[in-house]
Amino acid sequence: MEPLTFDYENLHLRVDRGVFEQFDLDSSASSFRTPLAWLGATVHFKKPDRPGTLYVGVVRDPRAALYGTDRLGFRYATSPSFQVPPGDEALFRAYFTQVALLADRAVVTA
Known part of the structure; x- marks a missing residue:
């Protein structure tokens, strides 16, 4: 299986053989x-119209x-x-949803 990657600006995310x-x-x-098995990720928005972290x-x-992990x-x-x-x-949600499927883990939908 090929690594699952995601590139966004200067950020590169990669999953290969069970490692993120x-x-x-x-x-x-x-x-x-x-x-x-231990990965968690979220984008936290302090204000709705501002970029999140x-x-x-x-x-x-x-x-x-x-x-969608609680911080x-x-x-x-x-x-x-x-x-x-x-x-x-x-x-980001789409990429981490694919990762969650590989890991048999959930994604917070709301």
Whole structure:
């Protein structure tokens, strides 16, 4: 099976053989890697018309939703100051939904 990848601006996300990796292509020091069983991700919006912040990390409970994870559900989260416009959140949701299917995990739909 080919790796499942997603590229957005300077961000590269990749899933291969049960491992998720996140790379900031502008900074080689900014990367993150974890098994899919522990992956959590969400885009948190403080205000509806403003860009949200992408959080990716390790969840406390592996039964938690893979995407749309409550920020309090993270054991560790990385926020590389990556901002997502409200209209582009659906692109991230679509990618992480595919990842959740591979990991047999849920996605928060609302």
